[in-house]
Amino acid sequence: MDKSVASLEAVVADIADGAVVMIAGFGGSGIPVELIHALVARYRATGHPGGLTVVNNNAGTGSVGIAAMLDAGMVAKVICSFPRSSQPQAFQRRYEAGEVELELVPQGTLAERIRAGGAGIPAFYTATGVGTELAEGKPLEEFEGRMYLRERWLKADVALVKGELGDAHGNLTYRLAARNFAPIMAMAAGCTIAQVSRLVKPGEIAPEQVVTPGIFVARLVEVPEPAQEEVLVRAGEAF
Amino acid sequence: MDKSVASLEAVVADIADGAVVMIAGFGGSGIPVELIHALVARYRATGHPGGLTVVNNNAGTGSVGIAAMLDAGMVAKVICSFPRSSQPQAFQRRYEAGEVELELVPQGTLAERIRAGGAGIPAFYTATGVGTELAEGKPLEEFEGRMYLRERWLKADVALVKGELGDAHGNLTYRLAARNFAPIMAMAAGCTIAQVSRLVKPGEIAPEQVVTPGIFVARLVEVPEPAQEEVLVRAGEAF
Amino acid sequence: MEKLSSAGIAWRAAQDIADGAYVNLGIGFPEMVAQFQPPGRHVTYHSENGILGMGPAPEEGAEDWDVINAGKKAVTLNPGASIFHHADSFAMVRGGHIDLAVLGAYEVAENGDLANWRIGNKGTPAVGGAMDMVTGARRVAVVTEHVTKTGAPKLVERCANPLTGVGCVARVYTSLAVVDVVDGRFVLREKLPSVTFEAIQAVTGAQLHQAGPVGALVVPEGL
C-alpha cells in the first residue's frame, strides 16, 4: 500500500467543482501552502475546481494560500470562526461584493463539529452560543439545569493538511502547534490529502507518536522545506 | 507546581464513599494495579471508600485489580461494556447475588460518553444500538435519513490511570496500547490520579509527545516496574 | 452432508478483502480470517482497544501484554502501525472509516438483522464493541456455521435473540454457502458443489433466492 503521489499537480487533480474543502491551519501555522497553490494553479489553467466551500478557522490573509483562492474567484462559501486577519482584503472584497457566502461558527464549535463529522456523531449539544444571535434556529435543551444548543456535524469532500513526517500508509506527525485543525479535518473528509516535509518508511514513525493514523489519509505528497504562510505574508509575497 | 505525591497510600487517601471511579485499562493492559490495590488496602483497613461505582471496559478478572475491589465488597455498581473475562468469578458472584448493579454500555458509546464528559458535551447522537434492547428509553431522532439515538455524557469523581512517563505538571505518556481509556478518563474526572513508571522533569517529555496534558491530572505517584494485571492473573496471584 | 471447516469459511471470507482495506475482525472465530489474507494484498487490521496495523500473535513467551487485540490475546505491531485512545478508536468505527467488519453470529435475518451478543436473556449480558461495529463499518460480513450445534438454522426470517444491529449484514459466509442480503432477501451467491440448493434450503430458516448464477464454493485442499 503506497499512498504517496509524485507531484502536487497529480495530488489535487480530481478535486471537483463545488467541493467542500477543509484546509488545516490556524493563522499561517499548518497552512498547506503548496497544496493550495497547486489547486489555485489548476483553477487558473482550467477553470476548475470552482464554487468551492472552504472550511478553515480564518478566511485567508495577504495574497497567498486561502487569500489566493479567494482572489482567483474559486471560492463560493467560507465556513470559519474568524474571517479577519492582519491583511483581510481578499476575503473582505469578495464578501462585501456578495460574491462569497460566510457561515460564522464559534471556534470551539467549529472544531467539535468537524470532530463529530469524523467520528460519526450527527449532532451534539454545547452551551457555546446559547442566548446569542449565533443560536438562532438551533434546538435548545436543558440538561442538569443548564441550557445547551444542538449543533450538527461538519464533513468535507476533501481535506488539505500539512504534516511534518508521513509514511506510505498515510501516518502523519505535525510540527509543534501546526497540528491545530489537521488531525480532526483528516477524520472528517472523504478524501484527505497531505503534504509532508519528509516521506519516511512505514515503521520510522513510532506507533505511539503517530498523530494521524493512515486510515484517515487518502494520499500524500512530499514537499521538502515547505513555505510557512506567515513568513510569506510578512514578506509581502503574492501567488 | 508539583503534583507528585510520595506514597500510594496518600494519593488515594481522600476518595470518598459512593464515588464514581473511572479505572483505565482494557483487559490487563493499562490497569493501574498498584493504585487499585492501595484503595482496596484502605477499604480493608478502614471500611472506606465503599459503595463505589466503577467505570471500566470490563468488570475484573481473577483475584486482583477490579476483581479484588469486587471481592472486598467496596463496589456497588459497574458501568462497562463487557463484564466477562477468562476468570469472571468476582463480578459474577456479586452480580448474581444482586449485590452489584450493572449498567451495560456498548464499548464505543462508553468511550464517547466518557470523552463527552471530559469535553463538556452533555449529550450526543449515535447510530450504535438503534433497534436493540440497549436503545430502550433513549430519545431517537433522524438525521439525513438515518436513525440515531441520544446518549448522555459520563463523568466521574475520580479517575485512576497508569502512565509510563509523567512530570510534576501532570503530563503523561502511555506504554503502547496501554493507552486505551486513560486519556479520555483523565479528561472526564474531577480528580485524576496517575501512577507512572517514571517521574521525569517538566520538559523531558517533548511537547508534541505528551498524550495527556497536565491540566487533566490532579496528582501522580511514581510506581517503578508496575505489575501488569494479565501477568498477575496468569500467575494465579490474588490480592 | 459435506461442509467447510472453520478454516475453510475463514479462507473464503479472506478472499473478498480488497487490497488496501481497513478491517476489523470480531473476537474468536473471525480472527482466523487474517491467517488467509491472499498474498500481495495489503490489509490493515484494526483493534478496538486502539491499534491500527495489528500483526499476528508473537511466539509463546514473547508476548507483550500491552500489545493485545480486542479479545485480549497478545498480538504484534506491523511496520506503520499506530496507537490511539479508545474514543479515537471508535471514532474510526462510528465515523465510517473501517471498510469491513467480520463478525460471528447466533442468527442473521433475511432483512440483514444480526443477533450475536446474547442468547435470550440468560446470564450476564456483555456486548463489547459489536453494536458499534455493525452500525459503523462500511460493510459488515458474518462468518458462521450454517446451522447451530443442534442443527437449527442460523439464517432466519427474523432473529429470535436480542439484536446487535438492524439491517446491517451484507454477506454471510457459512459452512455451506455464501449468501448476500439484498433488499430484505437472502440471495445465494455460492454453494458447495456437492450440496444441492434444496439441501441448503432445508437447513436455512428463510427463503433462499437466486439472482444470476450460483458459484462453486471451493476452498484449498487441507483446510
Next chain:
Amino acid sequence: MEKLSSAGIAWRAAQDIADGAYVNLGIGFPEMVAQFQPPGRHVTYHSENGILGMGPAPEEGAEDWDVINAGKKAVTLNPGASIFHHADSFAMVRGGHIDLAVLGAYEVAENGDLANWRIGNKGTPAVGGAMDMVTGARRVAVVTEHVTKTGAPKLVERCANPLTGVGCVARVYTSLAVVDVVDGRFVLREKLPSVTFEAIQAVTGAQLHQAGPVGALVVPEGL
C-alpha cells in the same frame, strides 16, 4: 479624573490569579496580564490553537511561526508545555478545565452578560473562540477601560451590542474599579482612592452596590 493605565489594569487582574491555575487570556489587551504574574506563582497559559504552557514572546528574529498564540503572535513553550489538536483544545475549554478566562469587553451588563465580539451589525462578523471561552471557563473576568473612547459607560444595565455570552462574567477590572457581578447586580469591591464612589457611579451605566468595605485599588508606581 485619575485612571489606571492598561498596564495597571492588567497588573491588578494578575494579582487574583492563583498559584497552579490554568488560564486563557483573550487576544490583545488581556494578553498583557501574563506580564504581571506575581513571582512564586506557577500559572499555565492555554492557547486555543493547541498549546498549554505558553511562555513569553521570543526575541525579534527568533520567532517560530509554528509556535503562536490565538492572536497569531509568536510565543515560546515553557518546560512542561504540551501540544494538542483543536478539538482537544476546546474540550479543555468546554469541559470546564480552564480555571480562568480573561477577556476584553465592549459592554458588561449587571446580569453578567458580555458583549465583546461585534459592535451592532456592521462589518464582517468574526467571533473566534470567545463564545466557547465564556461558557466553558470556570471563571470569566473582564479587563477594560471603565468607559468607551467617547466616554460612554461600558458597565451597563443591559448590553446593546450582540452578546458573547449570557450571565458569564464574574469580575470586571476597569481603569477605575474592581466590580463583581453578584446575583444580577454590580458590587463595587475596589476603587481608585482618589476617585469618589459618586464619580464612578456617574460613569457607570447601572447601579453600583456595596457589600462590605470597598478596598483601595492601588497598583505599583510606574505602571
